[in-house]
Amino acid sequence: MxxxxxxxxxxxxxxxxxxxxxxxxxxxxxxxxxxxxxxxxxxxxxxxxxxxxxxxxxxxxxxxxxxxxxxxxxxxxxxxxxxxxxxxxxxxxxxxxxxxxxxxxxxxxxxxxxxxxxxxxxxALGEYYCGAGKDYRDMALITIGTGIGCGIILDGRLREGAFGGAGEIGHLPVNPAETAYCGCGKRGCLEQYAAAGGIVARTKQQLTKSNTPSLLRHLPDLTAKDVLDAAASGDPFGLDAARFAGEMIGRALACISGVADPQAFLIGGGISEAGDVILDPIKESFRRNVFHTSTDAVIRTAELKNxxxxxxxxxxxxxxxxxx
Ligand SMILES: [Zn+2]
Incomplete structure (x- = not known):
């Protein structure tokens, strides 16, 4: 041995x-x-x-x-x-x-x-061998935190791509009208809307557009965790931000399905710790946007955290x- x-x-x-x-x-x-x-x-x-x-x-x-x-x-x-x-x-x-x-x-x-x-x-390999992916031969792990990453395992093998770019869904071009630049040098990447910074930016923008009371108006250094905690307690701006990020991520999962068709999507990273507040809008968006073959794919949180x-x-x- x-x-x-x-x-x-x-x-x-x-x-x-x-x-x-x-x-x-x-x-x-x-x-x-x-x-x-x-x-x-x-x-x-x-x-x-x-x-x-x-x-x-x-x-x-x-x-x-x-x-x-x-x-x-x-x-x-x-x-x-x-x-x-x-x-x-x-x-x-x-x-x-x-x-x-x-x-x-x-x-x-x-x-x-x-x-x-x-x-x-x-x-993704960690979850596949030791965590929430143990029951799936075809799975994708999506990590949502400062950025958005993804690892795709098909038939028990990690797919890294010819150029190392397989699963780089954080930079899927989701908005051709965007004028602000992403850290990667492009404009309109998924990360700009659904990662931690995007969630905070969306919330600040919506807060300035109305006078509706919100727990989030008086926080000095707003974080994505503040926003999702507020969503959990029913704050309208928190809920809006979670719904918007969930919509974008659900669409990205539908895109992954159209290419790789995994049995399960595991959601990890700091944002996933918000639980159903973010998971429910992701599932709802996915079901609405995915091709009919794959609506039964499982969406659940990852297990191994850090x-x-x-x-x-x-x-x-x-x-x-x-x-x-
Ligand atoms: Zn980018």
């Missing part, structure tokens, strides 16, 4: 999360560190390798027992190795596998397999090593 440990890494714009998995597949140690964003993210992989070395020392494990590293990154990844831009880390296009292998080798690890993947794809990415990064490497 394989006696090697696997390190799973979930790389975010604020924190890097780590999980160390035993040969039996158990997460034996997990921790996080603030992401070293200096110098266009040049030190992030060095930092990850340092963290790995410290963890092995702390756990009393020989460095040669590291068998592989799975790393989820907030951007597109091609073929498990080439990063195709991560805007919020300052990264362009480069061979992450090669660079991380070098950083690990410089710290005394052997040459280990590094499997990189998009963070939403990692979260751990999905770590579990998915682990399984991405495990599957790769088992099929080698």
């Amino acid at each position: 394989n006696q090697e440990y696997i390190l799973a890494v979930d790389l975010g714009g604020t924190f890097i999360k780590f999980g160390l998995f035993s040969p039996a597949g158990e997460c034996v140690y997990s921790w996080k560190a603030r992401t070293a964003l200096e110098s266009s993210g040049d030190f992030i992989l060095l930092q990850a390798a340092e963290e790995a070395r410290s963890a092995f020392t702390y756990c009393g494990l020989p460095l040669e027992s590291l068998g592989g590293v799975g790393i989820g990154v907030p951007g597109a990844v091609i073929g498990g190795r080439i990063v195709n831009r991560c805007v919020n880390l300052g990264w362009g296009v480069f061979d992450l596998r090669k660079q991380l292998q070098q950083q690990l080798a410089d710290r005394g690890f052997g040459l280990v397999h590094v499997q990189a993947l998009n963070d939403a794809n990692a979260a 751990d999905a990415g770590i579990y998915g990064a682990y399984h991405a490497v495990r599957v790769h090593l088992e099929n080698e």
